[in-house]
Amino acid sequence: MRCALIGNPSVGKSLIFNQLTGLGVEVSNYPGTTVELMQGKLCHQGSTLQIVDLPGIYSMDGDSAEEELVRAYLLSETPDAVIAVLDATRMERNLYLLLQLAEYGIPMVVVINMIDEAAQQGIIIDSGHLSSVLGAPVIETAASLGKNIGEIIPTVLSSARPAGIAVPYTPQIEAAIRSLGKLYGATRLQALHALQGIGSASELVEGARTIAGEIESLNHMSAHQIIGANRHLCARRIAADVVGAQEPDRRFSADRLLTKAFPG
Ligand SMILES: Nc1nc2c(ncn2[C@@H]2O[C@H](COP(=O)(O)OP(=O)(O)OP(=O)(O)O)[C@@H](O)[C@H]2O)c(=O)[nH]1
Numbered sequence: 001m002r003c004a005l006i007g008n009p010s011v012g013k014s015l016i017f018n019q020l021t022g023l024g025v026e027v028s029n030y031p032g033t034t035v036e037l038m039q040g041k042l043c044h045q046g047s048t049l050q051i052v053d054l055p056g057i058y059s060m061d062g063d064s065a066e067e068e069l070v071r072a073y074l075l076s077e078t079p080d081a082v083i084a085v086l087d088a089t090r091m092e093r094n095l096y097l098l099l100q101l102a103e104y105g106i107p108m109v110v111v112i113n114m115i116d117e118a119a120q121q122g123i124i125i126d127s128g129h130l131s132s133v134l135g136a137p138v139i140e141t142a143a144s145l146g147k148n149i150g151e152i153i154p155t156v157l158s159s160a161r162p163a164g165i166a167v168p169y170t171p172q173i174e175a176a177i178r179s180l181g182k183l184y185g186a187t188r189l190q191a192l193h194a195l196q197g198i199g200s201a202s203e204l205v206e207g208a209r210t211i212a213g214e215i216e217s218l219n220h221m222s223a224h225q226i227i228g229a230n231r232h233l234c235a236r237r238i239a240a241d242v243v244g245a246q247e248p249d250r251r252f253s254a255d256r257l258l259t260k261a262f263p264g
């Protein structure tokens with residue numbers, strides 16, 4: 001089984017990767033790119049898993065080398081599962097990427113990392129609710145403390161599933177997706193890519209260019225911008241629903257530790 005760690009930059013993917021994998025980590029350039037990929041292996045109850053630590057990205061639809069690599073990896077290497085790593089202190093921004101990842105339809109497990117940092121900042125996350133909104137399992141972790149890292153692989157093996165959530169796009173974008181499906185047999189993901197001009201020349205991309213041009217002249221915004229705005233709104237709504245505030249938990253703060261270490 002092959003699975004990939006995906007997420008925004010600096011969310012803790014590599015730390016989690018190092019904790020999950022043992023020996024046999026390989027670093028190589030992804031074919032045709034200068035982007036390095038770490039690949040490792042682990043065994044869990046008789047199953048061997050190959051794990052790839054993908055580069056951190058903020059969006060999956062841009063043209064940076066990292067974003068192109070992640071898209072190419074997901075479309076051509078077709079991993080059996082993805083482990084989507086989110087930063088608990090930046091849920092809205094991280095959900096924006098997650099909503100795009102969900103469109104690939106790959107079985108996933110969502111890991112909300114930095115839960116220690118979130119607690120210190122007084123941020124609480126309703127993971128149960130998030131799991132029902134996304135339709136995929138959600139685990140809270142603090143990789144720097146090793147907290148709940150042991151739950152990731154068993155959850156991947158037992159319950160990874162394609163997220164059921166779909167971003168509701170504006171009626172024009174939804175109509176364009178349906179037309180491209182009817183005319184060219186495009187899936188929702190392929191239609192969205194084509195509307196954003198992603199992908200090499202094809203009848204679909206050509207057809208989508210015409211439709212995207214009409215959408216742009218009606219809205220004074222490109223289809224790409226509208227799609228991005230719809231995703232941002234959806235991410236903001238989910239974050240508003242699942243992220244709450246409480247009194248900051250200072251248990252791990254230096255002050256507290258010093259008071260404990262030097263009573264009186
Ligand atoms: N407080 C806290 N820090 C963490 C946690 N997980 C990772 N870190 C720290 O966050 C920083 C970034 O971690 P990385 O594992 O390098 O993040 P990454 O997602 O691989 O980043 P990129 O490769 O740049 O995309 C490091 O300093 C980690 O030690 C956590 O759960 N809690």
Ligand SMILES: [Mg+2]
Nearest residue numbers: 013014015056
């Ligand atoms: Mg990394």
